[in-house]
Amino acid sequence: MPRFRLTTYLRDTFGVEDPRSFRLCGMDEVGRGSYAGPLVAAAVVLPPRFRHPLLRDSKLLSARQRELVGAVIRRRALAWVVAEISAADINRRGLGWANVEVFRRLVDLVDADGYCCDGRLRINATRTVHCLVKGDNLVPAISAASIVAKVHRDAIMTAMHDDAPHYNWASNKGYGAREHRDAIRTHGPHPQHRTVFIDNMLQLDLTFDTASPADLDAAALDVAAIEDASLEAASV
Template sequence: MTVVRPSLRVEKKLLGDGRVTVIGMDEVGRGAIAGPVAVGVAAVTIDVGRVPQGLADSKLLTAARREALDPVVRRWTRTAVGMASAEVVDQQGIVPALGQAGAAALGALVSDGVTLDGAVVVLDGSFDWLTRAVPATLRLPAHPLEVVVRVKADRDCASVAAASVVAKVARDALMTAAHDEAPHYAWASNKGYGSTAHYDAIRAVGAHALHRKSWLHQASSVALDGFAELDAFAG
């Protein structure tokens, strides 16, 4: 498989047009049936250095490569990860959960000294789930936070690829740690996504607090009986 190497072309165009900071944003765990959804952010400015060697969309990298890149990315630029729990996904839905996690990630950046004044968020995907979720404490008096939605931004934009890496590493670490408490779900290997072993364990011992209960109910007729992953859980 040929790995597409992201560049700073989009970020430099936005910075050249007058933005002060470009914040790449990407989510991981959207299609899992257990664990939180995580959103990573990576902020770059005009003085950003060269893209770290080997950086790519986290889905195109091995776990070992992601873990090696994580500290490199964190030295390259300011990053943060926000999460929304399985309970939030169940109670509010996946889109509000994504927004909550994204807002938390932005809040962490601000706490780290990154200003949103003159910033633009490059959000991977085709739908803006962030804007409505940004709390008043992060909103600018003069104008709302600018969000640019870009399909496959995690493949093309270095800031978004960096965000995907830190989010994936952080979420994987959480699910691996949870495996020690409940090894029968095989979270160390499936990271909360649907798999035969995962659904086998749910059928044998029931659901865990980390499971998205509403998603299991929707999947039960297919996934728990036939061990087939639903399209809704893919990605």
Template sequence: MTAVRPSLRVEKRLLAAGRVTVIGMDEVGRGAIAGPVAVGVAAVTLDVGRVPQGLADSKLLSAARRTELVPVVRRWARTAVGMASAQVVDEQGIVPALGQAGAAALGSLVADGLDLEGAVVVLDGSFDWLSRAVPPTMHPPTGSLDVVVRVKADRDCASVAAASVVAKVERDSLMTTAHEDAPHYAWASNKGYGSTAHYDAIRAVGAHDLHRKSWLHQASSVALDGFDELEVVGR
């Protein structure tokens, strides 16, 4: 698949309009049946340099290329990744989980010294799942954090593409590490998504603590035929 090269056109327009910082934000792992949902952020300012060569939406890049880009992206922008566990997804739902992960990522930037006064978040998609999750203590003194949603921002906006890359690499690394303790689920290859091997392993040995149990119960009858209750195994 040919990667679409993102630009800073949207970011520079926002900065020219008076924004101090533009924070690209994107999620990874929303559709997985195991593992956390991850949200990446990449903050840029007026002095941002040229877009790193080869940067694109993480879905359009090979695993090797994403890994190569992470240190480049981290030098180019201020980045962070927040996560919400499978348990949070089960207990609160995917939208609150996304919000918690996004707020955690922003909180990491703030802890690292980023001032949210004059900042705007460019959020990939068509729905703002972030604003309600940002605690009042993180709001700028002048009011609530400004959030702009943009469809295909991960493809078009360099800051959002950068956020997607750091989130994807960090989440994939977590799932690859988890594979070492539970190799039968093939997480090193499927990263927690619902592959045939993944579902076969759930049938054979039951569900792991990293599985989103509510999602397994709601999965297709073909994928999970024969499940009455899901026994939790592992950690």
């Protein structure tokens, strides 16, 4: 596979001849697979030749590293913005709708020459959005967006922890850690939980002790198929 070059990507995708004068808006989301809390996405327009040793996919950084580089990004970015879709809206309209809608909102909030995001979504927005698989590792503006979104959402989940400390959201950030699943069984779901997603995933978890590996694989595929179908419908 040929090595990825940002200048080539900008030329081939956006017809850019001089990257220094092109305002590229990178976007990424965080929290899609979480059991609780909002879906959060960020958009960032970086200045030309922006460099930082920690600028990469947020999942590859520690919390402290994300906070450090996130502060630099927010200070030096030409533009940055965060959008949220609440758990209540996700429960009402679906995760597929939310994953597309959050990017639509970002496009409306940021004025740029071109827009790109991580993943495979088809986003019908007021401006064309180009999606790139592994974009959070390849395009600096998407990497920056992933960091800003992650720092923002982590802060939300830490604040939510005080309202329901038995779920330990300050630590698990709403994701499906064993302690979180056990707390849901003990205390029931909270209004901040994504009910349909939890129902599917807990059903898989509850059958873990008795199901065969083939049964577990089939159940996992069913959950993935439901989510993928929802994303496909929302992106059209």
